[in-house]
Amino acid sequence: MTAPVIEIPSPKASLLVSPPSTDRKPLTKKEIAADHPTWCPGCGDFSVLALYFKMIEKRKLWQEKFTTISGIGCSSRFPYFVQAYGAHYIHGRSLPFASGISLSRPDLHVFVFGGDGDLFSIGGNHFTHTARKNIKLTCVAMDNWV
Amino acid sequence: MVAQRGEGGMPKVSKISEAVIRIAGNSQDGIQAIGGFLARLAGRSAQEVMTFMTIPSTISGGPSIFQVRIGSGEVLSAGDDADVLLAFYQHSYEEHIESLKQGGIVLYDSDHVEPKAEWQQQYHHVGIPISTLTIEAIGGTAKDKGKNIFALGLVGRIFDLDVAKLEALIGERFGGKDVSVLNNALAAFQAGYNFSVGNVLETFKFVDSKGKDGRQVVMNGNEALAYGLIAAGVRFGAAYPITPWSDVMEILRRELPKYGGTFVQCEDEIAAISMANGASFAGRVAVTGSSGPGISLKMESLGWAVMAEVPLVVINVQRGGPSTGLPTQVEQSDLNLACFGSHGDAPRVVLAPADVEECFYTAIEAVNIARKYNVPVFVLSDQSIATRIEAFTEPNMEKVCQDITPDLTPVADYKPYDLSSPDGVTPRVVPGTRIMSGRYPIAGGLEHDELGHPTASPKLHMEMTAKRRKKLQALAATLPTPKVYGPPEGNLLLVGWGSTQGPIREAVDRARAGGDSVSALHIKYLNPLPPGLEDIFSGFNAIRVVEINDEGLYGYGQLAGLLRARYCELKIRGINKTDGLNWKVKEILERAQTAINPSQRKQ
Numbered sequence: 001m002t003a004p005v006i007e008i009p010s011p012k013a014s015l016l017v018s019p020p021s022t023d024r025k026p027l028t029k030k031e032i033a034a035d036h037p038t039w040c041p042g043c044g045d046f047s048v049l050a051l052y053f054k055m056i057e058k059r060k061l062w063q064e065k066f067t068t069i070s071g072i073g074c075s076s077r078f079p080y081f082v083q084a085y086g087a088h089y090i091h092g093r094s095l096p097f098a099s100g101i102s103l104s105r106p107d108l109h110v111f112v113f114g115g116d117g118d119l120f121s122i123g124g125n126h127f128t129h130t131a132r133k134n135i136k137l138t139c140v141a142m143d144n145w146v
Numbered sequence: 147m148v149a150q151r152g153e154g155g156m157p158k159v160s161k162i163s164e165a166v167i168r169i170a171g172n173s174q175d176g177i178q179a180i181g182g183f184l185a186r187l188a189g190r191s192a193q194e195v196m197t198f199m200t201i202p203s204t205i206s207g208g209p210s211i212f213q214v215r216i217g218s219g220e221v222l223s224a225g226d227d228a229d230v231l232l233a234f235y236q237h238s239y240e241e242h243i244e245s246l247k248q249g250g251i252v253l254y255d256s257d258h259v260e261p262k263a264e265w266q267q268q269y270h271h272v273g274i275p276i277s278t279l280t281i282e283a284i285g286g287t288a289k290d291k292g293k294n295i296f297a298l299g300l301v302g303r304i305f306d307l308d309v310a311k312l313e314a315l316i317g318e319r320f321g322g323k324d325v326s327v328l329n330n331a332l333a334a335f336q337a338g339y340n341f342s343v344g345n346v347l348e349t350f351k352f353v354d355s356k357g358k359d360g361r362q363v364v365m366n367g368n369e370a371l372a373y374g375l376i377a378a379g380v381r382f383g384a385a386y387p388i389t390p391w392s393d394v395m396e397i398l399r400r401e402l403p404k405y406g407g408t409f410v411q412c413e414d415e416i417a418a419i420s421m422a423n424g425a426s427f428a429g430r431v432a433v434t435g436s437s438g439p440g441i442s443l444k445m446e447s448l449g450w451a452v453m454a455e456v457p458l459v460v461i462n463v464q465r466g467g468p469s470t471g472l473p474t475q476v477e478q479s480d481l482n483l484a485c486f487g488s489h490g491d492a493p494r495v496v497l498a499p500a501d502v503e504e505c506f507y508t509a510i511e512a513v514n515i516a517r518k519y520n521v522p523v524f525v526l527s528d529q530s531i532a533t534r535i536e537a538f539t540e541p542n543m544e545k546v547c548q549d550i551t552p553d554l555t556p557v558a559d560y561k562p563y564d565l566s567s568p569d570g571v572t573p574r575v576v577p578g579t580r581i582m583s584g585r586y587p588i589a590g591g592l593e594h595d596e597l598g599h600p601t602a603s604p605k606l607h608m609e610m611t612a613k614r615r616k617k618l619q620a621l622a623a624t625l626p627t628p629k630v631y632g633p634p635e636g637n638l639l640l641v642g643w644g645s646t647q648g649p650i651r652e653a654v655d656r657a658r659a660g661g662d663s664v665s666a667l668h669i670k671y672l673n674p675l676p677p678g679l680e681d682i683f684s685g686f687n688a689i690r691v692v693e694i695n696d697e698g699l700y701g702y703g704q705l706a707g708l709l710r711a712r713y714c715e716l717k718i719r720g721i722n723k724t725d726g727l728n729w730k731v732k733e734i735l736e737r738a739q740t741a742i743n744p745s746q747r748k749q
Contacts, residue, residue: 031584035599064580067428079588080599085577087427088590088600089420090450096384096417100424100432101577103408104382108428108577126420129413 026060029053034083045075045142052082052111052140066109069098071123073115075142092122095130095139102137110137115144158348159306164217165350166225167301168245170238173201173210176294181212182535183298183315188216189364189537190311193355196648197366197535198224198728203389203473209237218355222655223648224534226730230304231269232297233259234276243269251347253300255293272347274300276338283337284330292334299338306351309339361540367505367531371461372397374509375433377543379550380459381407382432384421386414389473390529391435391463398433415440419447419460426456427589429552429576431516435461438471438480441487448522449488452614454589454598455563455572457516457523459509464528464644466726475726476530478644479695481704484524485673491611493618495519496673498526500647503538505531508670510546517550519571519617526672528694530645530728556580561596562587565609570616618674625671627678632658632665635685638741640666641718642692643705646729650692653734662742672705680713688741689718692734697722 032053039045056066068086070076071094079086089097098112119127119141130139167184171177181197188195194217202208215225227247233239233254239261243252246269254261256273265271280293295316302312316335320328365373372394375383381402385395399409412418415436422432436444441462451458464480466472484496495515499508505527512523552574559582560575575581588598593610595601630639632654642650647668657664667682669675683689691706702710702720710718721737723729735742 034586062580063584063586064578067577069424079590083584084586086586086588087424087454088588088592089423090446090591093416093420093447096412096420097424097427099410100382100384100421100426101428103410103421104425104430104432105428105578125413126417129417 024062027057027063029057032056032063032083033081035080037081038077039074043074048075048113048140048142049078049081052078061109065107066111067098067101068111068113069094069101070113071115071118073118074144075113075115075140076118078113092118093126094118095123095126095137098137098139099130099133099135102135106136112137112139113142114139115142115146117146160348160350161353162350163219163353164215164221165230165305165352166213166215166228167230167232168211168213168228168242169232169297170209170211170242171234171294172238173204173208174206175210175234176291177210177212179319180294180298180301181214183312183319184214184216184301184307185535185537186315186364187307187311188214189362189535191308191355192358192362193218193352193537194221195364195535195537196221196224197533198530199533200727201474209235209241211238211242216352218353221648222652223731224728226732230301232301234293234297236260251304253297253304270347274341276300279337279341280334284333292330295331295334296338299335300341302335303339303341304347304349306349358539362537363540364535364537365502366393366533366535367499367502367527368393368463368533369397370502370505371509371525371527371532372401374506375459375513376401376405376407377506377541377547378510378513379431379548380433380513381405381430382409382422382425383407383434384410384412384418384425384432385434385436386412386418386440388437388440390465390532391437391440391461393532394435394461394463415443416447419444419458422458423447423451423454423456426451426458427454427577429578430550431457431459431513433459433461435463437463437465437473438467438483439469441480441483445483445488448494449490449492450591451522452488452492452494453490453591453593455520455614456589457520457574459512459516459523459525461525461527463532464526466724472726474529476528476645476694476728477724477726478526478528478646478693479704479724480526481643481672481695481708484526485708491615493521493615494673495521495523495618495621496526496671497523498644498670498672499531500644500668500670502531502534502536504670506538506541510548513550514548515621519621520574521614521617524673526644528645552576552578554578556582559583559585560587562589562598563594563596563610563613565596565613569620570613571620622671622674622677625674625676627676627682628667628669630665630667630682633663634665634682636663636665637687638662638664638738639683639686639689640664640692640721640734640738641669641689641705641709642666643669643672646692646694649729649731649734652731653738656731657735657738657742664738664742669705672708675708675712679709680715683713683715683718687717689715690721690738690741691718692721692729694724694728695722696724 072091255276257277277290422434425432592600693703706720
């Protein structure tokens with residue numbers, strides 16, 4: 001069997017910044033934040049979330065244009081803290097799930113958040129294969145050494 | 147169909163309305179190729195056809211057979227006994243001679259087969275040096291390759307088949323290759339056709355079949371499933387290859403890009419269903435598929451789709467189990483897995499097509515049920531339907547094809563798990579759709595509130611569990627009651643699902659012709675079950691569920707178990723076997739004998 005050929009949209013398309021429309025103001029932190037995070041005080045995950053919000057503001061992403069995907073673990077609570085489309089999938093399999101979104105909807109941005117167990121342990125196989133397939137998505141690994 | 151020499155040595159020509167031809171050789175002899183030609187010829191001649199084959203699961207080598215049953219009238223099964231056996235090797239001859247009817251014809255390759263005296267009394271033996279003659283006809287540079295086509299010529303002459311159509315089929319198959327390959331094939335065919343077998347054998351001519359209303363298409367179950375999915379609007383699939391599912395995957399992989407779709411071969415089965423879940427979450431209905439071992443792997447992800455209420459179509463082309471089992475043999479032992487696999491209370495829809503034509507339409511139905519109820523839908527095929535070739539009326543593609551591109555028009559507000567809907571069904575709003583209220587949904591595996599955020603609230607878990615169950619109850623209320631084949635009341639009801647429909651119906655026909663009171667019921671909707679079954683069951687003294695799975699600890703198989711649990715009906719019992727082969731009509735009748743007792747006939 002030969003390897004499947006996957007059409008990858010051109011890089012220019014991925015730098016999509018939604019055209020500013022007159023009736024929509026850029027998202028504020030208040031609009032983009034959802035549930036209060038349930039992490040322990042002092043956890044590094046808070047700063048990752050803060051950076052995510054900052055990136056959304058700076059890139060002027062609209063809420064319906066991106067998806068926040070995670071597996072299982074501390075870091076995997078991410079989607080609930082973000083006011084946008086998201087999915088909380090099963091342990092270790094968030095990368096193929098996110099790949100399915102990216103491949104069938106090239107118009108959406110896909111962000112995957114996971115921990116070391118989710119991405120490198122049970123998800124280790126999917127991690128290497130998603131990298132090999134070079135899917136258009138952003139994966140943030142939050143390693144807590146557990 | 148008994149062979150006789152005609153008067154004065156001239157071959158007799160007999161009219162027949164059907165024939166069963168069994169071709170027995172080794173894998174890589176091109177047995178499937180010529181069997182396929184015969185099947186396609188039948189389809190193109192407005193005849194009915196059904197095929198059956200066995201192949202070893204050994205990569206290369208090993209015995210293989212292909213049986214074709216062609217009929218001018220209705221063909222319900224691939225045939226219990228053969229009229230003609232074409233045997234290439236000694237083991238083909240010895241192992242399959244008893245599959246012939248008494249007085250049937252065995253055409254054997256005298257270069258490889260030594261007939262046995264005791265069988266020469268019972269069956270009409272015709273020995274032809276097929277290998278030698280093939281080498282003479284086409285030069286022998288590739289040893290005896292092409293002897294299958296030579297044999298096809300022999301069969302063509304015996305049954306007075308349409309030579310032009312057969313040569314066209316050969317041309318379609320080998321046309322893409324080097325022209326010498328096609329020429330050799332045609333030369334072999336002509337040599338076989340012109341061999342004077344007519345002088346030692348009578349020839350048979352099919353009576354004209356009833357005209358069909360429209361052109362027929364000829365394909366096997368896997369092809370029908372794949373084309374049905376494409377017609378239904380599926381544009382994303384992900385899977386891993388496994389026998390006997392791989393054909394569906396190969397077709398989708400080749401065809402979906404033509405319609406702007408994508409098919410991905412993943413690193414494993416779990417990645418495959420996860421990708422399909424992702425694509426479904428993102429807006430359309432995605433498909434994944436496998437056979438037993440792969441479906442077992444997919445169970446956790448399936449549970450996610452049930453909990454998150456995401457549409458998904460999962461195809462299971464069943465094979466012998468458990469574990470690696472019998473990869474190239476038929477079995478119907480995944481029903482419980484399809485209905486109940488995955489932890490927790492995870493209701494999902496299960497459908498089972500009964501023949502190749504139903505594979506096409508059931509695929510479309512599965513996609514539409516998934517879309518409407520936001521639930522995973524299993525389609526249970528099996529190795530027998532997947533690989534057998536049948537002819538059916540060409541579907542009206544204008545009416546049947548659908549576009550299920552999601553609507554991304556902005557909405558005011560959206561609750562993905564809205565508890566206020568009475569039947570539990572919530573229409574979907576997919577990523578890319580702006581929600582003006584600013585409250586966006588999360589799809590997740592944790593028990594959740596109406597917006598998808600996690601909750602452990604006792605009340606909400608009960609309400610959400612009820613919602614997921616109510617969706618299937620709402621679906622059940624719309625399902626048609628299956629029709630009884632035969633009178634609606636009687637002594638014995640034979641119940642079946644999936645690929646056993648043909649042999650069960652033939653058994654009913656034969657039993658009724660012999661004066662017994664037998665009817666049949668075939669169930670396509672296995673979870674939820676359709677309404678009205680209890681009324682049907684009450685019309686019969688005895689009910690036997692015919693399945694290709696084990697009778698289990700308590701003496702009944704998997705569908706029988708579902709029906710007994712649902713209807714608390716003790717007269718529902720099982721007729722089971724697990725030999726990796728589909729039911730023969732006579733086997734069903736023998737096993738049902740204890741239940742067909744004339745003295746118990748209902749008044």
